[in-house]
Amino acid sequence: MGRVTGPVTGPVTGAVAGAPFQTSFHATETGIFIALFLLVTMVGFGAARWRRASDPRHLDEWGLGGRGFGAFVAWFLIGGDIFTAYTFIAVPGAMYASGAVSGWFAVAYTTVVWPIVFVVMPRLWTVSHRCGLVTPADYAEARFGSRALGLAVAITGIVATMPYVALQLVGMQAVFEVMGVGTTTASGLVRDLPLVLAFAILAAYTYTAGMRAPALVAFVKDILIYAVVAVCVIYLPMRLGGYGHIFDAAQHKFAVANAKAVAAGHRPSAAFVPGPKQLLAYGTLALGSAMALVVYPHTVTGVLSTNSRQVIRRNTALLPLYSLLLAFLALTGYMAIAAGISTANSRLVVPLLIEKEFPHWFAGVAFGAVAIGALVPAAIMSIAAANLFARNIYRPFLRPSASAAEQTAVARLASLVVKVGALAFVLGMDTQNSLNLQLLGGVWILQTFPSVVIGLWTRWPHRWALLAGWAVGIGYGTYEAYQQASPVAHHFGGSLAEVPGLGRTGYVALTAFVLNVAVVVLATLVLRALRTPDGGDATAGSERAGTGAQSPELARQRPPVAAPSAVAEH
Amino acid sequence: MTEPPSSPVGPPAGPPAGPPDRVADGGPAAPRSRRPAVTATVAVLLTVQVVALLAVGTYAKTGPRLGGFPFFYWYTLLWLLIGAACMALCAALTRDRPRDPGDAR
Numbered sequence: 001m002g003r004v005t006g007p008v009t010g011p012v013t014g015a016v017a018g019a020p021f022q023t024s025f026h027a028t029e030t031g032i033f034i035a036l037f038l039l040v041t042m043v044g045f046g047a048a049r050w051r052r053a054s055d056p057r058h059l060d061e062w063g064l065g066g067r068g069f070g071a072f073v074a075w076f077l078i079g080g081d082i083f084t085a086y087t088f089i090a091v092p093g094a095m096y097a098s099g100a101v102s103g104w105f106a107v108a109y110t111t112v113v114w115p116i117v118f119v120v121m122p123r124l125w126t127v128s129h130r131c132g133l134v135t136p137a138d139y140a141e142a143r144f145g146s147r148a149l150g151l152a153v154a155i156t157g158i159v160a161t162m163p164y165v166a167l168q169l170v171g172m173q174a175v176f177e178v179m180g181v182g183t184t185t186a187s188g189l190v191r192d193l194p195l196v197l198a199f200a201i202l203a204a205y206t207y208t209a210g211m212r213a214p215a216l217v218a219f220v221k222d223i224l225i226y227a228v229v230a231v232c233v234i235y236l237p238m239r240l241g242g243y244g245h246i247f248d249a250a251q252h253k254f255a256v257a258n259a260k261a262v263a264a265g266h267r268p269s270a271a272f273v274p275g276p277k278q279l280l281a282y283g284t285l286a287l288g289s290a291m292a293l294v295v296y297p298h299t300v301t302g303v304l305s306t307n308s309r310q311v312i313r314r315n316t317a318l319l320p321l322y323s324l325l326l327a328f329l330a331l332t333g334y335m336a337i338a339a340g341i342s343t344a345n346s347r348l349v350v351p352l353l354i355e356k357e358f359p360h361w362f363a364g365v366a367f368g369a370v371a372i373g374a375l376v377p378a379a380i381m382s383i384a385a386a387n388l389f390a391r392n393i394y395r396p397f398l399r400p401s402a403s404a405a406e407q408t409a410v411a412r413l414a415s416l417v418v419k420v421g422a423l424a425f426v427l428g429m430d431t432q433n434s435l436n437l438q439l440l441g442g443v444w445i446l447q448t449f450p451s452v453v454i455g456l457w458t459r460w461p462h463r464w465a466l467l468a469g470w471a472v473g474i475g476y477g478t479y480e481a482y483q484q485a486s487p488v489a490h491h492f493g494g495s496l497a498e499v500p501g502l503g504r505t506g507y508v509a510l511t512a513f514v515l516n517v518a519v520v521v522l523a524t525l526v527l528r529a530l531r532t533p534d535g536g537d538a539t540a541g542s543e544r545a546g547t548g549a550q551s552p553e554l555a556r557q558r559p560p561v562a563a564p565s566a567v568a569e570h
Numbered sequence: 571m572t573e574p575p576s577s578p579v580g581p582p583a584g585p586p587a588g589p590p591d592r593v594a595d596g597g598p599a600a601p602r603s604r605r606p607a608v609t610a611t612v613a614v615l616l617t618v619q620v621v622a623l624l625a626v627g628t629y630a631k632t633g634p635r636l637g638g639f640p641f642f643y644w645y646t647l648l649w650l651l652i653g654a655a656c657m658a659l660c661a662a663l664t665r666d667r668p669r670d671p672g673d674a675r
Contacts (some may be wrong), residue, residue: 111649115657
């Protein structure tokens with residue numbers, strides 16, 4: 001990748017308007033970066049041989065790693081959903097730019113998410129395991145006997161994953177930019193070549209090894225990341241005069257910025273601690289993001305690839321370690337303030353801080369960690385979205401006779417398509433506010449929550465009502481998000497909007513979700529009154545009956561029978 | 571802002587909320603008599619941390635500081651640790667019976 005542009009002679013001014021920062025090419029830094037990247041690539045390809053399956057053509061193998069991951073691997077794999085470019089680039093960037101409400105909420109979100117996982121996931125695991133389900137859309141389809149509902153959940157999952165994968169691309173782009181690799185060349189093609197190359201490698205090994213690749217690479221990634229984070233949270237505060245001074249610097253910066261904004265007639269945008277009018281925004285961002293994470297296809301995929309539900313429960317007690325590190329990584333945004341980093345492009349904050357405060361060799365390691373930290377989740381996300389396409393769109397609607405091997409082949413191709421879709425988001429949206437990419441995905445994916453999660457406890461909602469609620473939620477959420485402008489984008493500039501009737505802003509996803517549920521309830525009452533028939537329940541009894549003796553293989557050979565429901569229904 | 575299945579943000583001491591009940595249940599063969607107490611405990615342990623963090627107004631202030639961290643920041647981290655401890659307890663309480671073949675390692 002270093003050869004793409006060759007060494008740039010001397011420091012070059014960054015291309016971002018209003019952000020005079022220096023990027024310069026360093027051989028040591030780039031060399032270490034490339035070495036780490038190559039190592040990970042080899043591990044990725046080698047993963048295809050890891051725990052090789054008896055029937056590698058089955059989608060369970062490519063798409064769920066054979067459902068055999070124990071507590072240890074699962075911890076890395078599920079934790080990988082937390083440690084992404086979101087954590088390294090987007091959250092610290094948001095902290096740097098505007099403080100608590102748009103940044104620190106991520107800590108509350110990644111804390112609140114574990115109890116929700118504890119409640120929801122073991123149950124979803126049990127049903128999926130016994131009925132041979134692979135995706136959240138499988139579940140919605142089987143539970144409510146509606147292929148249309150499965151299709152809606154699948155399409156939402158695929159579309160919502162794209163901006164999240166795009167966020168990973170943006171993270172890598174930020175690293176390349178600060179490393180001075182490619183990004184300072186005038187030619188657009190050359191500028192994006194390192195990124196395209198990195199993603200091509202990712203695509204290739206995901207295609208080859210499936211879920212095993214990110215699971216194995218996750219080890220390397222997390223070891224690197226833990227090392228880098230440990231250094232950052234101990235060494236940087238020592239250099240910068242302690243956490244007290246770091247917080248003071250941030251508080252001062254936001255006070256000055258808000259005073260300026262008010263003087264110029266704008267609304268103050270920064271918050272060191274949420275003000276009375278921002279409490280709802282902070283709370284809804286945290287809760288909405290947490291609920292969204294539970295139904296994101298990649299989270300479900302990660303959870304379903306574990307070998308027991310006890311693994312999931314135990315892991316919820318250990319996974320908060322990731323949340324804790326996310327918190328300290330978030331604070332690197334404030335450290336950047338204390339270190340005097342000045343940029344208008346918040347996604348560059350952490351790479352610039354690393355470049356400024358550390359020797360080149362360590363910067364190389366850190367940048368490698370960030371880039372690999374973007375690759376692993378991007379792989380998991382695209383595999384999850386690909387599973388959705390193969391299982392819930394291709395098989396039921398395009399080719400009902402598709403064999404397991406054919407589904408796997410289609411899923412592999414679809415994983416490539418998802419990455420292309422992600423590129424479209426990178427090109428089409430404001431990537432400075434990169435956190436918003438994830439929030440936007442959350443707006444969409446949260447609308448599948450009633451069909452997937454509520455269904456785990458009750459079949460009371462009517463299938464058409466769920467579909468109607470989904471449509472209303474998606475419509476409202478997309479419209480509201482479209483209306484939000486940011487300084488650099490006219491549309492989709494943010495994910496906070498005024499909640500009707502409350503006079504406060506809140507996370508669009510949650511407002512849309514409440515609307516969604518209201519429609520589900522009303523429409524169900526109407527449909528029941530009209531005696532519209534329900535769909536059959538292919539998962540009947542599986543969440544409680546038996547003790548889990550049925551293996552996925554068995555479930556495959558013997559499709560679940562739609563027996564009279566043994567579950568207490570309304 | 572809240573809905574039943576994901577965030578049991580109800581009065582914790584009341585009748586056990588739906589979600590933890592079923593999750594805690596290892597299967598129909600599990601002795602029912604033991605369950606209500608376990609269920610209630612799990613519901614409380616899981617609910618408390620969610621409520622504490624979502625009640626943003628109770629901790630959105632700068633002081634008192636702890637180790638340089640303003641109150642708002644260290645309080646969040648404190649609940650992160652309490653939450654992890656609670657979930658470790660919940661995992662132990664809801665452990666599936668060892669002979670359960672589907673959940674054996």
